[in-house]
Amino acid sequence: MRLDPFYLIIDSGAWIERLVPLGVRLVQLRIKDRSAAEIRADIRKAKAICAVHGCQLIVNDYWQLAIEEGCDFIHLGQEDLAEADLDAIRAAGLRLGLSTHDEAELETALAACPDYIALGPIYPTVLKVMPWAPQGLQRIGHWKARVGNIPLVAIGGLTVERISGVLESGADSAAVVTDITRNPDPESRTLEWLKATRSHIPAT
Ligand SMILES: Cc1ncc(COP(=O)(O)OP(=O)(O)O)c(N)n1
């Protein structure tokens, strides 16, 4: 499986409606602190928009809702994974991306045979407080050697200016939240990300 080199992460159907039509091919719906009904409604909206625009939707955390809504890709962190029913996820045909932050987590992730592995935070992030120090670019190369053919996603503090460094260090895809959502002009910044990642799109 190949991942698009630009992996956008946003927290609502409204953001998906704004940014996906610009040409985004890989998007994660990462919603926190909302009711199950609201999350379900946003998954439905996101799925419909992504279908129209040929964008792969990945649902963060809410794997049961993703199954119920007919989605085909989820992302789980290590704590999410510990509580999830992997057999049910696989039986429903979902692909699975997993977070990793250290060697022990990488071992756990590899044992679950995921469809991609994410490494973070590469740089300091303002999105959430994390106990891990920034991994740095060298660690990406080390992770790529460990994961082999499994696609590797780099995440944490990424900006347009940092894309080439992470992709040239061995990441297959660069994931981003705040460089886009907190930019004064998220649409223009999304277009900059599309332009900067275009030359890394894998041949089909
Ligand atoms: C691509 C990608 N990588 C890492 C994460 C983080 O997942 P997790 O550790 O479960 O933390 P939350 O995002 O749920 O706060 C991610 N969502 N996506």
Ligand SMILES: Cc1ncsc1CCOP(=O)(O)O
């Ligand atoms: C959820 C997550 N996991 C590792 S870093 C991170 C936050 C990424 O956000 P940003 O791109 O704004 O640093």
Ligand SMILES: [Mg+2]
């Ligand atoms: Mg999670």
